[in-house]
Amino acid sequence: MIIRNVRILGGEPADIRIEDGAIAEIGPDLPGSGGGDVDGQGAVALPGLVDLHTHLREPGREDAETVQTGTQSAARGGYTAVHAMANTSPVADTAGVVEQVWRLGREFAHCDVHPVGAVTVGLEGRQLAELGAMADSAARVRVFSDDGRCVDDAVLMRRALEYVKAFDGVIAQHAQEPRLTAGAQMNEGVVSGRLGLTGWPAVAEEAVIARDCLLAAHVGSRLHVCHVSTEGSVEIIRWAKSKGWNVTAEVTPHHLLLTDDLVEESPVGAYNPIYKVNPPLRTRADVEALRAALADGTIDIVATDHAPHPVEDKETEWSAAAMGMVGLETALSVVQEAMVETGLLDWAGVAQRMSAVPARIGRLGGQGQPIEVGAPANITLYDPSVRTKVDPLAFASKSRNTPYEGMTLPGRVVATFLRGRPTVLEGKLV
Amino acid sequence: MNRHLISAGDLAKDDALLILDTAEELARVSERSIKKLPTLRGRTVVNLFFEDSTRTRISFEAAAKRLSADVINFSAKGSSVSKGESLKDTALTLEAMGADAVVIRHSASGAPHRLANWVHGSVVNAGDGTHEHPTQALLDAFSMRRRLGGLEGRKVTIVGDVLHSRVARSNVLLLHTLGAEVTLVAPPTLLPVSIGTWPCEVSYDLDAVLPKSDAVMMLRVQKERMNAAYFPSEREYSRRYGLDRERFAKMTDEAIVMHPGPMNRGMEIAAEVADSARSTIVEQVANGVTIRMAVLYLLLGGETA
Amino acid sequence: MVSFAVSESAGPDPQGSYTTGPDGKRPDTRAVLEAPDIHRALTRIAHEILERTKGADDVVLLGIPTRGATLARRLGERIERFEGVKIPVGSVDITMYRDDLRRGPVRPLGPTELPPDGIDGRVVVLVDDVLYSGRTVRAALDALNDLGRPTSVQLATLVDRGHRELPIRADYVGKNLPTAKSEKVKVYLQEIDGRDAVLLMKGGAR
Numbered sequence: 001m002i003i004r005n006v007r008i009l010g011g012e013p014a015d016i017r018i019e020d021g022a023i024a025e026i027g028p029d030l031p032g033s034g035g036g037d038v039d040g041q042g043a044v045a046l047p048g049l050v051d052l053h054t055h056l057r058e059p060g061r062e063d064a065e066t067v068q069t070g071t072q073s074a075a076r077g078g079y080t081a082v083h084a085m086a087n088t089s090p091v092a093d094t095a096g097v098v099e100q101v102w103r104l105g106r107e108f109a110h111c112d113v114h115p116v117g118a119v120t121v122g123l124e125g126r127q128l129a130e131l132g133a134m135a136d137s138a139a140r141v142r143v144f145s146d147d148g149r150c151v152d153d154a155v156l157m158r159r160a161l162e163y164v165k166a167f168d169g170v171i172a173q174h175a176q177e178p179r180l181t182a183g184a185q186m187n188e189g190v191v192s193g194r195l196g197l198t199g200w201p202a203v204a205e206e207a208v209i210a211r212d213c214l215l216a217a218h219v220g221s222r223l224h225v226c227h228v229s230t231e232g233s234v235e236i237i238r239w240a241k242s243k244g245w246n247v248t249a250e251v252t253p254h255h256l257l258l259t260d261d262l263v264e265e266s267p268v269g270a271y272n273p274i275y276k277v278n279p280p281l282r283t284r285a286d287v288e289a290l291r292a293a294l295a296d297g298t299i300d301i302v303a304t305d306h307a308p309h310p311v312e313d314k315e316t317e318w319s320a321a322a323m324g325m326v327g328l329e330t331a332l333s334v335v336q337e338a339m340v341e342t343g344l345l346d347w348a349g350v351a352q353r354m355s356a357v358p359a360r361i362g363r364l365g366g367q368g369q370p371i372e373v374g375a376p377a378n379i380t381l382y383d384p385s386v387r388t389k390v391d392p393l394a395f396a397s398k399s400r401n402t403p404y405e406g407m408t409l410p411g412r413v414v415a416t417f418l419r420g421r422p423t424v425l426e427g428k429l430v
Numbered sequence: 431m432n433r434h435l436i437s438a439g440d441l442a443k444d445d446a447l448l449i450l451d452t453a454e455e456l457a458r459v460s461e462r463s464i465k466k467l468p469t470l471r472g473r474t475v476v477n478l479f480f481e482d483s484t485r486t487r488i489s490f491e492a493a494a495k496r497l498s499a500d501v502i503n504f505s506a507k508g509s510s511v512s513k514g515e516s517l518k519d520t521a522l523t524l525e526a527m528g529a530d531a532v533v534i535r536h537s538a539s540g541a542p543h544r545l546a547n548w549v550h551g552s553v554v555n556a557g558d559g560t561h562e563h564p565t566q567a568l569l570d571a572f573s574m575r576r577r578l579g580g581l582e583g584r585k586v587t588i589v590g591d592v593l594h595s596r597v598a599r600s601n602v603l604l605l606h607t608l609g610a611e612v613t614l615v616a617p618p619t620l621l622p623v624s625i626g627t628w629p630c631e632v633s634y635d636l637d638a639v640l641p642k643s644d645a646v647m648m649l650r651v652q653k654e655r656m657n658a659a660y661f662p663s664e665r666e667y668s669r670r671y672g673l674d675r676e677r678f679a680k681m682t683d684e685a686i687v688m689h690p691g692p693m694n695r696g697m698e699i700a701a702e703v704a705d706s707a708r709s710t711i712v713e714q715v716a717n718g719v720t721i722r723m724a725v726l727y728l729l730l731g732g733e734t735a
Numbered sequence: 736m737v738s739f740a741v742s743e744s745a746g747p748d749p750q751g752s753y754t755t756g757p758d759g760k761r762p763d764t765r766a767v768l769e770a771p772d773i774h775r776a777l778t779r780i781a782h783e784i785l786e787r788t789k790g791a792d793d794v795v796l797l798g799i800p801t802r803g804a805t806l807a808r809r810l811g812e813r814i815e816r817f818e819g820v821k822i823p824v825g826s827v828d829i830t831m832y833r834d835d836l837r838r839g840p841v842r843p844l845g846p847t848e849l850p851p852d853g854i855d856g857r858v859v860v861l862v863d864d865v866l867y868s869g870r871t872v873r874a875a876l877d878a879l880n881d882l883g884r885p886t887s888v889q890l891a892t893l894v895d896r897g898h899r900e901l902p903i904r905a906d907y908v909g910k911n912l913p914t915a916k917s918e919k920v921k922v923y924l925q926e927i928d929g930r931d932a933v934l935l936m937k938g939g940a941r
Contacts, residue, residue, distance in 0.1 A: 185539075193622030196539040196561030196599060201623075269547055271540025315518050317538035319559070448843060455828065455844040464881040469831040497831075727831070732841030 001420065002033045006040035006381055008371050010347035013042060018377040021419035026373060038425065040381050043414045044347050047355040048080025048111075048378030050367050052143065052172070052250060053226060053303035054328065056082070056113070058104065059097070060089025065308035065398045067101060070328075071110035073306070073397035075423040077328040078380035078413040081112035081359065081367045082306075086123070087148040093118035093129035095137035102139035110423050111416075114362060117141040119160050119171060123149045128160060135167040142363040145172035147226055148278070150208060152178055157212060161221035168363060170248075172224040173212050175233070176279065180204035185319055187260040187280040195264055195271070197318065200280045202230040209233050213240035213247055222246040224361055227305050229255050229279040231289035238298045248361050250303035251290050253334035254325055258403055259284050263318075267406060273314050273321030274403050277307070294353060295344040301358045304331045308399030326397050333409040336384055341410065366419075377420035384411045396429060433729055434553040436542045438564040438600040443607050446571070452724035453572050453717070459496065460720055470499035473730050476529040478520065478545075479556070480506045480536040485691065486556050489715070490533045490565075493722035499730070502527070517541060521548035530730050534558070552729040560594045566690055567600035569721040571608060573710045574645050576717075577686050582609035587639050589615045589671055590649030590698055591660075593622055597690045598649060602630050613639050617671065619660045636671055640680045647688040648673050648699045664697060674700040686710050763937035767912055767920075770931035773893065776909030777806070780891055781813035783907050788858055793886070795854050796824045798862040799875055800845030805926050806893060807862040823850030827861070827882065832874035847878070854883040860907075864922040866892040869903035894933055896920050 003016045008026070017025040017033065056070035065073075067084070074082045084101050086092035092101060098115035105113025117134035121127045123146045134141040144164060151157045151173060160171050181204045186192050188199025209225055213236060216223035225237060228249045240247045260281045264270055275281055293299040307324025314321050327334075335354065339345040345353070351370075359368025369375040387410050392400035416424040423430055435441075441449070459465055475494040477487050487503065494501045506520065517536075524532055531552040534542050539559030546553040557563040575581055586605055592598045592614050605612050612630035614621065625632055633639050640646065651667060661667045668674075673687065678700070681687075687699070687709045695701045704711055768776070788794050791814055798807030804826035811824035828845035836842070861875050872890060879888060891907035896914040910933070914920060917938030925931050 188623060190624040190627045193624035193627070194599070196559055196594075196596060198560075199623065270543045272544075317517055317536065317541045317544055319538040319540075320517075452844050455846060458847060462882065466881070467831040468877065469836065728841050731831075731836050733837050733839055 002030055002037045003045070003379065003381070003417070004037055004039050006043050006045040008045045009351055010044050016045065016371070016377075016379070018417070018420040021377055021421070023371065023373050023375050023377050026371070038415060038422070040414070041383070043381040043383045045371055046078070046347065046351045046380045046382060047368060047371055048380050048416065048418065049078045049332065049354045050358040050362065050364065051079050051082040051304050051306070051328065051331075052224075052301060052358040052362055053147070053252075054082040054084055054306045055087070055308065055324070056084040056101070057088065057308055059100065063310050063398075067104035067113060068108045068110075069396060069398040070306070070308070071105060071108055071113060072429055073326070073328045073395060075110040075416050075418070075429060076396045076413060076427075077330070078332050078382060078416050079111050079328060080378040080380070080416065080418045080423075081114060081364055082328075083114045083116050083143055083362055085147050086116045086118040086145060091118050091122050092116065093121050093123070095130065095133040095139075098134050098139040098141050099137050109418070110429070111418060112364070112367065114143070114364065115139045115141055116147070116172065117144045119144045119146045119151050120156065125149060125152055125156065128156065128163065131160070131164055131169065132167065135164075135169060142167070142169050143172055143224070143361070144169055145174065145226065147172065147174045150174050150176040150178060152208075154211060154215065158215050158219060161216055161223060162219045165221055170222045170224045170361060172226050173208065174226050175205045175208035175212065177204040177208050180207075184280075186263055186276070187282045189260060189283060191260045191264050197263070202232050202282070202286075205230055205279055206232040206236055210236045213237070213245060216247060217243065217245045220246075222248070225249040227252050227255065227279055227303070228290065228293075228299055229282050229286065231286045234289045234293040234298055238293070241298060248300045248357075249298070250301045250358075251294055251299045252305045253302060253327055253331045253338070254403060255279075255282065255290055256287065256294065256302075256338040257334050259287055262403070271318045273316060273318050274325070274401060274405070276318060276321050276323050277325050278323040291338060291342070291344055294339065295349070301353050301361065302331065302335055303358065304328050306397075307401075308397055309401045310399060314401050324401065326395065326399050326402050329395050329397065330390060330402060330404050330409065332380075332382060332413060333411045334404070336411045337409055340384070377417055379417040380413060381415040382411055383414050386410070386412050388412060434542070434546050435564055435725055435729065436546065436553060436555045437562050438567045438604040438607075441564070441604065441607060446568070446604060446607055449568055449721065449724050449728060450572050450575060452728060453568075453721045456723045456727070457717075457720045459723075460716065465496055466498060467496060468498050469727060470494070470497040470730055473499045473530040474528055475499045475501050475531045475533060475726065475730075476524050476527070477501065477503045477556075478506065478524065478532050478534045479504070480534070480541070481557070483535055483557065485715070486535060489718040490554075490556060490722050492719045493726055496719070496723055497726055499530075499726065502529070517544060518548050521545050524551075525549050531726065554725060554729065557596055559596070561596050562600045563596040564600045564604070565718070565722055565725055566597050567604040568725065569714060569718045570597075570601055570647065570688060570690070571604055572721050573688065573714050573717045574686070576713075577710060578644055578684075581605065584610045584644045585613065585642055586610050586645045586647065587613045587615055587643040588647045588649065589636060589673070591620045591651055591655060592616045592625070592649070593620045594652065594655065595649050601647065602628055606630065613643070615639055615671065617661050617667070620655070636677065637680065640677055641682065643681060643685055645686045645688060646673065646681065647690075648693075650690065650692065651694055651698050668697050672698050672700070673703050675702060678703045678706070688714065690714070765935050766932050767935045768894070768910060768933035773909070773931045773933065776893060777809050778813055780907040780909060781810050781817060784810070784860060784891070785814060785818060787889075787906070790818065791820065791822050793856070793858045794822050795850055795857045795859050795885070796822060796862055797827045797849075797854070797859055797879075798824070799871060800826050800828050801927060802864040802922050802924055803862045804845070805924050806864060806891075810862060810891065823852065825849045827875055827878050829871060829874035829878050832877045834870060834874065847882075849882060854879065854885045857885050858887050858889065859885040860889045860891055862891045864893050865920050866890070866895045866905050866908075867898055867920075869899045869901035872903050873901050893922060894920055
């Protein structure tokens, strides 16, 4: 099969020949292979995207999302691999649960599914889960996280960081000091003060990140920081990296674009829980700092924190609503809007931060490789020239809780190839 | 289209003055033997209370009944209605019943905003969480105006738990709109971190502010704050921020004392101060009915949007 | 978010709110009463009240805001001048008793000011500027019903323009003015509008 007329990382037009799931040849006007060719129509070709932070909700909340719908959503967003977070029901804290999720991913095969293992049993923060058993399972878990909850106990965090060194694992920390965020509803600042919503101070995130960087340095482990949301967190991570410590960090698309003002004033009305998310939307200054950090490499990757919720969990009072936003199908568009249109990143930079580096952090051998001869043919074709209005009803995800409804965003995923096999063509699931 | 009263900040000066002036006329209705007006005959006002507040509910009920509206009291406290999905379902029920106005009291900040998305009638905020209580601010402004004359340039001091106070939020916004100068006095733990952006002054020293105040409004200290390390003890709070007889003596002879109620006598306010002739606490209650009549009339008295 | 769309005051606007011709008047607008006519009409009504109430001892004059209240004050002054008796003058706002509230933006309230001794057992003379459908007077009667129990109620109006929709008639009329329903009658009074005049405007005028 030949994918014709694409611009690899936005470069000159070229054709890509795929054989046996791998890239066999790249060049202009490759001689025809006959049937099955795909016309790229000048789209940008990126290595298949890799998400380090996805909530697929199965098992337990199949009303919000399943492995099937979540991976369909991922493919539509240009992803060829996702990491499925552990806060399911039951929690993914045993080899049995992670293997179940992994098998479901293999069965539907819209993209690779790599389960994240819980750090502590039941996400309770008291006792380490059997991290080694999950690492040794068929799912070969390398990323561990209690995401949704913070591994708050300093000793437990230290032990986890140390323990996973044995199998080259990484602890992905959800940095949220629980006492400082008891009952917290939104970023603590001007807007929360006016709206009378309990504040979620930046320091509750920053204090944990600072502690964890110091712990990781002390025990010589690698630490990954989930969904960095504040300017202060960026400065701490920049400092940790300057020391040469093995710390990586992610930012979500929504924290690159949206601010807490939306809770007070937006087209969908004040106090609309569509903007309720953990960590909360912050200020314009935070957004600017996060963009700069993603551009200069202080923040390594973009991760979606795709968090589907059924309608009834969002059509409520603010304080009763669930936290989270779906993000797989809008991630690339939001990154184009926030980073590419602003001149902060080129497509090579996007490929690094949404494919190569997340694959490296997750230790995924067959993902995130550059588009070159011999590499697995994990390829996303993306047309950055169009602008479309976000329509949640068109999502493949089971849930509709997107903050971008009605917004006009750039770009569109045209096709996704998983080891040479198209999962999406002409924007539609195959 | 949207004809609601959800935040005091939504009221332009002309709107606020219209409410106060209307209340001034309606106050005379309360003085006559027949206290009823036929104005809102055939209109339905629903009191939707997710939180206990007999005082506020009775005040709205009296106001609606004096205007001849049909009143339906819907107390959602204690029933299975506690999660948000039910707020929407409740709203749809009220819609089906043809509610022209829904007066909502809710423990969640922003609940009236949400409700306004789901009903066609007017939404009146009767207190939402730690956000706002606009009719309380209106009745406070009405009480002040009656005692002090105009509000322009008047110095109003609000003392106590500003962080959790919907009364303080609404009062700061409304009094600012009406040209009064507001000073908030509280321990720093009970002020929002963003207080510097509010249209008012802030002080930690009640004694310094009292002699310059035309009105002093004492906020209730909620019992649950006392055990949450916002201040060391009730005694220390009372000493530093309570309005006792000695402090009362520092106020000018014309200055008035206000409290939205219910009071903790002996805690934020001494009994003899609360009962003094310069306390407006009792008339605030009567003025509450009047101001709510004015609000209901202005929201429902014209053509339906 | 909140917005009370309040209608303009019930009476006419001050001069100049409509286009005027070179002579200072709209071509389709005609003054039916000028200041001296209004003065004479009020003087006559004052005398008639005195006559019919036998000295106006029990009379309370209640004007319907805005211009009725001003006319009531003028009538009170005249009666005092003629007879040397000071009769109580007040106002009764009928806004809350109107039957057409739902037909327009919400209306601001006018003042209701009763004399200190009230209206029980008195002869109330309601005063309005223009008598038309009778609905305003009907509302005023309802309002009076809630304010006390007068022995009788009479009605004085500067202009009766006809087209009654209710069984209501005036006891004292300054001028009977035949009009078409499409026409508008506007009363201007010195105290409010800076001049005294009654204007008749052709249909469609605003």
